Amino acid sequence: MLENAPSFLFQAKCDNITALERFRYKSEPTWMLISKGKMVSLMFGADAPKLTRLIMEELKNEQLVASGEKIRENIMEITEMTEVELTRNEEADSVTRKAKEKENAKRAKEIHDRKVEECHNILNNLHSFGVVLIFPNAREKYWEVMADTIQEAGLAVHQTEKVKLNKDAVEDMLYFCDNKLSPKNINDFSQNRVSIALLMKRSSEHLSGEIDEVVLQMVYGNSRKPPGDGKSPSQRLMPKPDNVEEEEENILIGIWAPPNNLSKALALKHLFPNLSAPYKFPEVEPSPFYVAVGYDAFKAPEVMELSEKYPGQVMAMGFFTSDIPPAAQLIAKTVKEFDERTDVPTYEEKIVIQLAKTNPDCLMAFSELGPSYMSADAEAGEIDCQYLFPQGYNVAQEEIVLVKKKTKKKGKPKPYTQEETASTAASDLTKDQSDLDHEELEEVDSEEEKVAGETLEYVEVTGADKATSPIEEEKIEE
Numbered sequence: 117m118l119e120n121a122p123s124f125l126f127q128a129k130c131d132n133i134t135a136l137e138r139f140r141y142k143s144e145p146t147w148m149l150i151s152k153g154k155m156v157s158l159m160f161g162a163d164a165p166k167l168t169r170l171i172m173e174e175l176k177n178e179q180l181v182a183s184g185e186k187i188r189e190n191i192m193e194i195t196e197m198t199e200v201e202l203t204r205n206e207e208a209d210s211v212t213r214k215a216k217e218k219e220n221a222k223r224a225k226e227i228h229d230r231k232v233e234e235c236h237n238i239l240n241n242l243h244s245f246g247v248v249l250i251f252p253n254a255r256e257k258y259w260e261v262m263a264d265t266i267q268e269a270g271l272a273v274h275q276t277e278k279v280k281l282n283k284d285a286v287e288d289m290l291y292f293c294d295n296k297l298s299p300k301n302i303n304d305f306s307q308n309r310v311s312i313a314l315l316m317k318r319s320s321e322h323l324s325g326e327i328d329e330v331v332l333q334m335v336y337g338n339s340r341k342p343p344g345d346g347k348s349p350s351q352r353l354m355p356k357p358d359n360v361e362e363e364e365e366n367i368l369i370g371i372w373a374p375p376n377n378l379s380k381a382l383a384l385k386h387l388f389p390n391l392s393a394p395y396k397f398p399e400v401e402p403s404p405f406y407v408a409v410g411y412d413a414f415k416a417p418e419v420m421e422l423s424e425k426y427p428g429q430v431m432a433m434g435f436f437t438s439d440i441p442p443a444a445q446l447i448a449k450t451v452k453e454f455d456e457r458t459d460v461p462t463y464e465e466k467i468v469i470q471l472a473k474t475n476p477d478c479l480m481a482f483s484e485l486g487p488s489y490m491s492a493d494a495e496a497g498e499i500d501c502q503y504l505f506p507q508g509y510n511v512a513q514e515e516i517v518l519v520k521k522k523t524k525k526k527g528k529p530k531p532y533t534q535e536e537t538a539s540t541a542a543s544d545l546t547k548d549q550s551d552l553d554h555e556e557l558e559e560v561d562s563e564e565e566k567v568a569g570e571t572l573e574y575v576e577v578t579g580a581d582k583a584t585s586p587i588e589e590e591k592i593e594e
Contacts, residue, residue: 135194138201149174151181154191158198215493219405219473222494226402231291234397235381241395245274246316246331247374247383251301252309254353254370261352262334262371266316269334270323275315279387281305289386292378295342301369313387328380335373342369404472406431407497408504409482410439410489413465416451418485423469426478432470432505439466439489441503449509470501 139146147167149157157174159167180186192198197205250258266273281289286302305311316331323330329340337345344350353370374380384392411419413435423430435454436444447465448454454465466489471482473494483490491497 248314250312274317405494407491408500
């Protein structure tokens with residue numbers, strides 16, 4: 117307060133002030149100085165000396181205005197955003213947008229890589245088959261057009277399936293195709309219309325060439341790609357347009373063959389689900405993106421309260437000497453361990469969590485707690501959490517104790533590597549059966565016998581399934 121100054125300074129938080137709602141949920145300290153209902157100055161940050169100077173300057177200006185010695189300029193409405201705010205918001209939006217683009221690109225790559233891996237697994241087991249898809253509009257006359265062509269190509273129809281495809285299935289089947297189907301052709305599958313899928317095999321194994329190339333030539337002629345040569349099945353099964361100049365995207369096609377191996381794998385997956393089922397990957401939820409978030413250790417109760425409010429969002433947690441990953445040393449994994457520690461506190465301890473980014477409300481709530489550190493984006497979060505919460509970090513202590521007790525069981529051998537196990541097994545085969553210790557064998561508990569029995573039964577069932585598969589039997593005969 118200046119000497120002889122009748123001015124007063126009041127402080128009000130923005131939490132419940134509608135005019136200041138744009139500052140809610142922001143962890144950065146923001147200071148707005150208001151006079152007579154107008155904003156006269158705005159400052160970001162926690163620079164105390166700078167803030168003190170600003171307050172003193174504005175109090176002095178207020179005195180000069182009151183005495184008529186000064187007229188305020190550049191005053192603004194409280195709800196109006198300053199140039200600094202606009203610039204900062206644009207920069208923040210740009211950072212958020214780029215981070216989101218990186219996350220989307222990473223997620224797309226994960227999906228792509230998994231799809232490629234699944235396709236290779238299907239191809240490794242069903243490589244000898246070819247695929248042809250007859251569109252609904254050509255279903256009535258395809259055999260009349262193709263019967264002789266199939267025979268001339270040295271192929272045979274091994275299996276025929278009536279299929280109903282929706283838009284999503286068609287688009288996924290065309291994922292690895294450069295030439296996509298037009299909306300009109302995709303709509304040809306809609307309204308529960310039936311298509312015909314042909315599973316092709318060679319009529320003789322002595323025929324040369326890859327089966328996929330043979331199928332492409334059979335469908336499209338020597339061009340081996342759509343729209344096909346003049347007398348190819350592709351052209352013959354294509355309805356003649358009413359207008360010669362009709363755009364290609366409005367022309368219905370009647371037949372399609374996968375242009376490459378990966379497309380064939382997806383066609384096998386969607387058109388012959390029973391055949392490809394053993395080689396498809398199970399559907400899994402992609403692992404969420406996450407960030408590392410650190411707080412002063414005294415905020416642990418609030419962190420735990422939010423963790424209960426948003427179950428499953430905190431993927432890992434721990435107490436560390438610092439919240440900067442390269443310098444952070446683990447102190448404890450649980451609140452109980454931290455409270456019971458015997459080390460002298462430094463009051464610089466941090467609680468750090470691995471926080472999923474799947475729930476915006478959860479992210480906002482944890483941001484409002486005022487973290488001392490937060491990963492810049494998901495990419496930085498992955499690096500941070502690899503250091504703070506390495507693989508195996510979340511293994512429960514009870515499980516570790518249980519494993520230790522089991523390894524100490526009398527008569528149990530020490531763990532071996534795969535190579536050592538193979539070597540030991542080979543050596544044991546040469547031993548005389550009478551040399552085995554009967555008493556040691558009796559130490560195997562009934563639970564282990566039960567698990568072993570279940571494993572053997574599973575193997576037998578799996579083998580039986582494979583043996584009774586008509587496709588597998590043909591493969592064996594080949």
